[in-house]
Amino acid sequence: MLFNSWEFAVLLAVTFALYYAPWSRGRHGKAWQVTLALAASVVFYGWEDPRLIVLLAISCVGNSIATARIILHKVAGDEVRVKYWTRLAVILNLALLAVFKYAPFVVGMIPFLPPSWVDAVKGIPLPIGISFYTFHGISMIVDVARGEVTREGDAMLSRGGRFAKGVRDIGFYLLFFPQLVAGPIVKAKQFWPQIAAKRLEDIPWQHVIRTLILGYFLKVFVADNLSEQTALLTIGTTELSHSGPFFVVPLLYAYSLQIFADFGGYSLIAIGLAAMFGYRFPENFDFPYLSRSITEFWRRWHMSLSAWLRDYLYIPLGGNRKGEGRTYVNLFLVMFLGGLWHGAEWKFALWGTLHGLLLAVERFLARRRGKLEDSTASPLRSAFGTLYTFHAVTLLWLTFLMPDMAHIRAFFEGVSGGSRAISGPPLFALLFYGTPVLLYHAWGWLKEYRPGLPGKLAHPLLEGSIHALMLFLLVTNPGAPRGFIYFQF
Numbered sequence: 001m002l003f004n005s006w007e008f009a010v011l012l013a014v015t016f017a018l019y020y021a022p023w024s025r026g027r028h029g030k031a032w033q034v035t036l037a038l039a040a041s042v043v044f045y046g047w048e049d050p051r052l053i054v055l056l057a058i059s060c061v062g063n064s065i066a067t068a069r070i071i072l073h074k075v076a077g078d079e080v081r082v083k084y085w086t087r088l089a090v091i092l093n094l095a096l097l098a099v100f101k102y103a104p105f106v107v108g109m110i111p112f113l114p115p116s117w118v119d120a121v122k123g124i125p126l127p128i129g130i131s132f133y134t135f136h137g138i139s140m141i142v143d144v145a146r147g148e149v150t151r152e153g154d155a156m157l158s159r160g161g162r163f164a165k166g167v168r169d170i171g172f173y174l175l176f177f178p179q180l181v182a183g184p185i186v187k188a189k190q191f192w193p194q195i196a197a198k199r200l201e202d203i204p205w206q207h208v209i210r211t212l213i214l215g216y217f218l219k220v221f222v223a224d225n226l227s228e229q230t231a232l233l234t235i236g237t238t239e240l241s242h243s244g245p246f247f248v249v250p251l252l253y254a255y256s257l258q259i260f261a262d263f264g265g266y267s268l269i270a271i272g273l274a275a276m277f278g279y280r281f282p283e284n285f286d287f288p289y290l291s292r293s294i295t296e297f298w299r300r301w302h303m304s305l306s307a308w309l310r311d312y313l314y315i316p317l318g319g320n321r322k323g324e325g326r327t328y329v330n331l332f333l334v335m336f337l338g339g340l341w342h343g344a345e346w347k348f349a350l351w352g353t354l355h356g357l358l359l360a361v362e363r364f365l366a367r368r369r370g371k372l373e374d375s376t377a378s379p380l381r382s383a384f385g386t387l388y389t390f391h392a393v394t395l396l397w398l399t400f401l402m403p404d405m406a407h408i409r410a411f412f413e414g415v416s417g418g419s420r421a422i423s424g425p426p427l428f429a430l431l432f433y434g435t436p437v438l439l440y441h442a443w444g445w446l447k448e449y450r451p452g453l454p455g456k457l458a459h460p461l462l463e464g465s466i467h468a469l470m471l472f473l474l475v476t477n478p479g480a481p482r483g484f485i486y487f488q489f
Helices: 006-019 029-046 052-075 077-108 115-122 130-146 150-156 164-177 190-193 205-234 237-241 243-275 292-300 303-314 322-340 344-369 378-397 403-414 424-449 452-459 461-476
Strands: none
Touching: 006 029, 006 452, 029 164, 052 077, 052 130, 052 164, 077 130, 077 190, 130 164, 130 303, 164 190, 205 243, 205 403, 205 461, 237 292, 237 403, 243 378, 243 403, 243 424, 292 303, 292 344, 292 378, 303 322, 303 461, 322 344, 344 378, 344 403, 424 452
């Protein structure tokens, strides 16, 4: 079910009305709200394919039981059992990913397998959002084992009748529908303390309205309209290689703006929806196209995934604590695996590899200059860094857009050859639908470098007019409804 569908609008309206019904203020208000949100999340996830609910239930129940056991053994001081349940839970989570996401990729590289076996494995469907809810489960297991949420967990999972309620609350954390399919990846220590009965009058409506309008505007008006043009880059390789630079290059820039609007819009919608139900999600994007380096880009883009890779992969591998050579290897390895996390295809491995190499090169050059941060760079140098980063990131987005490596090769053939005629629709789409993304980042630049000016400009009449214009545009000129790009991961 998509956030921009009528089915979701009905589900949201019914769930919201029942969530804050008069009886939710009673003694069992928390139990009612959590159970209702759990049921709505199951409907949301299984709407298109109810069979997926079985896999989701296995993941949720398995992680919930493992977490409960880890907490109980942690409180009892039995570290041997804590390690046992931690390893078991992490292995089972990774096994789910291996079977449903990576098995088809692996069997395709094994020679001499019977074709019927290969076809059977490649026929395994990829469950929507499996990477996100699996990463949620792993982060929860590891944080509990580390003792970072033992107190909250002990309170949820006291022995006796509260044990089942604690498992229910853990399942709620894993399945809460705003972040179920594509994040943000919310850590247990951020979410568990918030699980309580909620009141209608506590909803921050101004924040909710602003966030939802901007999120839906970025998705429905910007991303969906741009996608109608950028989809032309996935045409046959022969047509693409003869299309010419004035056709393919504007569409690549359009896709760079589209993928931000699509995923940034999704994250804003998720944050706004969570606030409607009384929960705070962390920001997932911080004006990433203002970044002056690839290193800074990964501190601004999909911040919850970047933090996950840092906390549960980069640091356990040794981070930067084991010498420069090991640091470069760790950077490369984390980004390579991060690329494969996005998809079991060589194009994603290439994307992660190139980002890892750029991160390693930037760190090497920074070490030669004697500093890893350069907050006092001149305006000219900052502008050059921003242009370099935007163009490097944009070029690498090809691996997300193109269906295979042959299309990537055909793109560069189209840049270097083909027709030199100027194509109007791609340029119009880039300028008309891409401008809001540039204006959004211009506002972010003002907030960072001219912090006093946004406050002076934030007049209620001006702000209301801008939101009214966004509402008008997304209602009168929506693109054809499309799924979110990150749903495939």
